[in-house]
Amino acid sequence: MDVRAQISMVFHLDKCLGCHTCTVACKNIWTDRKGAEYMWWNNVETKPGTGYPSKWEDQEIYKGGWERTKSGKIKLKGAGKMKGLLNIFxxxxLPVIDDYYEPFTYKYLDLIESPQQEMQxxxxxxxxxTGKPIDIKMGPNWDDDLSGTPDFARKDPNLANLTPAEQESMFQLEKMAFxxxxxxxxxxxxxxxxxxxxxxxxxxxxxDGVVLIDQDVCRGWRMCITACxxxxxxxxxxxxxxxxxxxxxPRLESGQAPACMHSCVGRIRYLGALLYDADKIEEIASSPEGDLINNQMDIYLDPFDPEVIKAAAESGVPDSTIKAAQDSPIYKFVKEWKLALPLHAEFRTLPNLFYVPPLLPVMASVTQENDSDGSELNEMSKHWTDKWLYDTSIDEIFGTIEQTRFPIKYMANLFGAGDEALMVDKLKKLMAIRIYRRYKTVGDISQEKSDQALAEVNLTEEDAEGIYYLTSLAKFDERFVIPAAHREQSIEMMESTADVKGSTGFGFIEKPVRGM
Amino acid sequence: MDMLLFGALPYVAFAIFVIGSIYRYQNGFKYSSLSSQLLETEKLFSASVAFHMGIIVIFLGHFIGFFFPSLFSSIGGTSLVILEIVGVMFGVLAIIGLVMLFIRRVTTDRIKVVTNRMDLVIEVLLILQFILGVVIAIEMKWGSSWYASNMVPYLHSIFAFNPDIAGMVAMPILVKLHVVGAFLIILLIPFSRLVHFLVAPFHYITRPYQVVRWNWNRKTIRDPKTSWDDIQRPKNN
Incomplete structure (x- = not known):
C-alpha cells in the first residue's frame, strides 16, 4: 500500500448561484496576461449547455481522456506514445481559438477622445x-442562462443518448430548468x-497531488490540450x-484557500485532503464502465483506520496531513455520506473534484390548478399565482424524484458515468435531509416520516445533522481544511532560513517572451 | 575568400550553434516549438506535415551519407535512380510545405501577431536552401553518389580540425552556395525557433506514462537517522 495525500474538492451545486465571482478571482490572479486572455482556469457553465470550449464533453470531437481496450487495459484516446508522436507536426x-472564443476588449479611449458630435x-x-476590430461571435460564458435555446442547450453532448421525447420534456417552456x-x-x-x-x-x-506544468520543460507539443x-x-x-x-x-502552501474557493459567494466550495492508495490507480482506472465510480471511491482510504494511519506514516505522509485528512470535509461528503460524485468518471482520469448534484430546481414542477395532477396535491403545495401551482409535494416520500424536470439519465450522464441508480441515490439523500430538516424546523412532517426517509437512504440522524451543518452553517476553516505544506519546516531542519528567504513558492521568474 | 567560407565559417557556425544553444537552454524556458496551431489549424496541416516530412528525410539522407559514405558511393544502377527520385521528391515536398508556411505566416492576421523577423529570415533561408538542393540534384546527376565521394571527405576534414578545402573550391557555384547556406542555417539555429528540433521528445517512448515529482524524498526527509548531507534542496525551489 503506497499511501499518498491528495488535495481534493467538493462543489455543492445546489448552492451555486452562477455569479462567476470564482472565475473573476482566478482571472485577476493568474490569466490576465498576453496569450492567456482566452484561458479561464475556472469557469462556470450553464447546464444544459455546450460549455467552454464549445462541446468540450464530446470526445468524438476532441478525443480526450482514456478509453478501455478489449483486453481490459486503458489507453489515451487521442494522444499517447504512438498517436502523440505521429501527430506532433x-x-x-486540437481545439483552436475559435472553439474557445477570440478574446476581445473595447476601444474605450474612443469614448473619451471622441469629438463633440451628434451621435453617441x-x-x-x-x-x-490581432488588435483589429472584430465582430464578437463567442465568449467564455456565451451560453450563460440560455438553457433551452436551440444553439446551446439542445446541443449539449449529454443529451446524446436521451430519447427525443425525453429531450422535448426538458425544453418545454413551463418545465425548463437549468x-x-x-x-x-x-x-x-x-x-x-x-x-x-x-x-x-x-x-x-x-x-499534495496538485498537477502542474513545468514551464521550463514544456515545449509546446500541445498534446495535453487534446488529452485533457x-x-x-x-x-x-x-x-x-x-x-x-x-x-x-502558492496560496495552499501558505495555508490559504485557492482564490476561486476563497471568493465563492455561495460558499459552495470545499477543499481538503484525501488519502489514497497509489498502487491501485491503474487497476481502478481500468475498471469496467459500471464499476468506475464505486471503485474510485474505494481508492480513497479511511484516515481513521489504524492500519491506514500506519501505512501512511511509512509512506512518509506527515501526521499533520493525516489529521487534516481526518477533518477533511471532502472525506465526509465523498466517503462518509456518499453524497458527491465525480464529473464524467467515464473519462477514466479519476478526477478529484466532486459535485453534490443539484436537487432544485430539478425537483419542483409547475402544474395548472385544474389539471388532474393539481387536484392530487396536498396542502404543502404552494400557490404561485392564481392559476399555477408550484409543486413541492412530498406526500409520497421521494415520489417526485422519478418525475424530475431533468431526466435522471441526463444527470447520470454528467455525474454518474451513466448510472441512473447512483444518481437517484444521491438525490434521495438530498431529499431526505430536506425532509429531516423540515420535520425539525417547520414541524409539519411527522418524525415517523422523517425517520423513514433517512432510513431509506441509510443515513442516521447524526449524519443528517452533519450534512446540514456542513452544507449551510460551516465556517471558513471547516470548509477549507488545508494540510501544512511542510516545505518551510524541511528547510529549517537543515539550513538557515535566511539563506532561502524569497526562494520558496515560485522559484522561477522569467519574462514570458517568445523565443527568438 | 574560399578559405574564409569553407575553412573558417564552419567552425564559427558550429561554435555559435553549440555555445548558443547551450546558453539559450539555461533553464529551458526559451525552448519551445512555438506552435501557432491554436490560432490557425487548417492551413497548418498540409504545410507543416509536408515540410517536416521533407526536412526529416532529407536531413537523414545527408546525415547517413556523412557517417556511412561507403553506403552511398557503392550504390549504382536502379537503386541510385530510386534514391535520387526519393530525395528530389522529399525535397520538393519540403519546398511546397515551406512556401505554404510562408504564405500562411505573412497573410494570416493572427499568425502575423506571432511572427518575428527571425521566423521570416529562417524560412526564406530554408526555402532557398531546399531549392538549391533540388536544383543541384536535378542538374548535377547522381548527387547522392558524388556527395559521398567528394563532399563527405571535405566535411570529415572539418570535423578532423584539418580542413581540406581543395575539393570544395573546385565545386560549382551552386554547390558552394548550398554549403554556405547550410553553415548559415546551423549558425542561426540558436537564434531562431529551429532549436525545438534539439528537444525532440524521443524520451517519451521509454518514459512511464505518469510522472510524479516530490519536493523531498518522502521516506528519508522525516527519518531522524538520515544524514543532513544526503538531503538537498529541491531543484525547483
Whole structure:
C-alpha cells in the first residue's frame, strides 16, 4: 500500500448561484496576461449547455481522456506514445481559438477622445490577438442562462443518448430548468494530460497531488490540450507553453484557500485532503464502465483506520496531513455520506473534484390548478399565482424524484458515468435531509416520516445533522481544511532560513517572451 | 575568400550553434516549438506535415551519407535512380510545405501577431536552401553518389580540425552556395525557433506514462537517522 495525500474538492451545486465571482478571482490572479486572455482556469457553465470550449464533453470531437481496450487495459484516446508522436507536426484533435472564443476588449479611449458630435460615441470591440476590430461571435460564458435555446442547450453532448421525447420534456417552456456547473482542473489521480506530454513537463506533485506544468520543460507539443477530457489545459499562444489551473498552490502552501474557493459567494466550495492508495490507480482506472465510480471511491482510504494511519506514516505522509485528512470535509461528503460524485468518471482520469448534484430546481414542477395532477396535491403545495401551482409535494416520500424536470439519465450522464441508480441515490439523500430538516424546523412532517426517509437512504440522524451543518452553517476553516505544506519546516531542519528567504513558492521568474 | 567560407565559417557556425544553444537552454524556458496551431489549424496541416516530412528525410539522407559514405558511393544502377527520385521528391515536398508556411505566416492576421523577423529570415533561408538542393540534384546527376565521394571527405576534414578545402573550391557555384547556406542555417539555429528540433521528445517512448515529482524524498526527509548531507534542496525551489 503506497499511501499518498491528495488535495481534493467538493462543489455543492445546489448552492451555486452562477455569479462567476470564482472565475473573476482566478482571472485577476493568474490569466490576465498576453496569450492567456482566452484561458479561464475556472469557469462556470450553464447546464444544459455546450460549455467552454464549445462541446468540450464530446470526445468524438476532441478525443480526450482514456478509453478501455478489449483486453481490459486503458489507453489515451487521442494522444499517447504512438498517436502523440505521429501527430506532433499537426494535432488533428486540437481545439483552436475559435472553439474557445477570440478574446476581445473595447476601444474605450474612443469614448473619451471622441469629438463633440451628434451621435453617441461607440467603443468598438477589438481582438486581443490581432488588435483589429472584430465582430464578437463567442465568449467564455456565451451560453450563460440560455438553457433551452436551440444553439446551446439542445446541443449539449449529454443529451446524446436521451430519447427525443425525453429531450422535448426538458425544453418545454413551463418545465425548463437549468443549473450551474463551475469547473476547475480536477487534479486527477490518473491524469491524461500528464500521460500525454511528450516532454514530460506535466507532473503530479507527490505531497499534495496538485498537477502542474513545468514551464521550463514544456515545449509546446500541445498534446495535453487534446488529452485533457475536461479541456482544462490551455496553450499560451504568446509564450509557446501550455498552462493550467495550479490549484493556487502558492496560496495552499501558505495555508490559504485557492482564490476561486476563497471568493465563492455561495460558499459552495470545499477543499481538503484525501488519502489514497497509489498502487491501485491503474487497476481502478481500468475498471469496467459500471464499476468506475464505486471503485474510485474505494481508492480513497479511511484516515481513521489504524492500519491506514500506519501505512501512511511509512509512506512518509506527515501526521499533520493525516489529521487534516481526518477533518477533511471532502472525506465526509465523498466517503462518509456518499453524497458527491465525480464529473464524467467515464473519462477514466479519476478526477478529484466532486459535485453534490443539484436537487432544485430539478425537483419542483409547475402544474395548472385544474389539471388532474393539481387536484392530487396536498396542502404543502404552494400557490404561485392564481392559476399555477408550484409543486413541492412530498406526500409520497421521494415520489417526485422519478418525475424530475431533468431526466435522471441526463444527470447520470454528467455525474454518474451513466448510472441512473447512483444518481437517484444521491438525490434521495438530498431529499431526505430536506425532509429531516423540515420535520425539525417547520414541524409539519411527522418524525415517523422523517425517520423513514433517512432510513431509506441509510443515513442516521447524526449524519443528517452533519450534512446540514456542513452544507449551510460551516465556517471558513471547516470548509477549507488545508494540510501544512511542510516545505518551510524541511528547510529549517537543515539550513538557515535566511539563506532561502524569497526562494520558496515560485522559484522561477522569467519574462514570458517568445523565443527568438 | 574560399578559405574564409569553407575553412573558417564552419567552425564559427558550429561554435555559435553549440555555445548558443547551450546558453539559450539555461533553464529551458526559451525552448519551445512555438506552435501557432491554436490560432490557425487548417492551413497548418498540409504545410507543416509536408515540410517536416521533407526536412526529416532529407536531413537523414545527408546525415547517413556523412557517417556511412561507403553506403552511398557503392550504390549504382536502379537503386541510385530510386534514391535520387526519393530525395528530389522529399525535397520538393519540403519546398511546397515551406512556401505554404510562408504564405500562411505573412497573410494570416493572427499568425502575423506571432511572427518575428527571425521566423521570416529562417524560412526564406530554408526555402532557398531546399531549392538549391533540388536544383543541384536535378542538374548535377547522381548527387547522392558524388556527395559521398567528394563532399563527405571535405566535411570529415572539418570535423578532423584539418580542413581540406581543395575539393570544395573546385565545386560549382551552386554547390558552394548550398554549403554556405547550410553553415548559415546551423549558425542561426540558436537564434531562431529551429532549436525545438534539439528537444525532440524521443524520451517519451521509454518514459512511464505518469510522472510524479516530490519536493523531498518522502521516506528519508522525516527519518531522524538520515544524514543532513544526503538531503538537498529541491531543484525547483
Amino acid at each position: 499537426h494535432n488533428p484533435n 460615441p461607440v467603443a468598438r470591440p477589438i481582438s486581443l490577438i 443549473y450551474y456547473l463551475p469547473r476547475i482542473c480536477n487534479h486527477c489521480l490518473n491524469p491524461a494530460c500528464v500521460a500525454s506530454c511528450p516532454s514530460g513537463a506535466i507532473y503530479k506533485r507527490g505531497e 477530457p475536461y479541456k482544462k489545459a490551455y496553450y499560451n499562444w504568446n509564450s509557446g507553453k501550455s498552462e493550467k489551473c495550479l490549484l493556487c498552490y
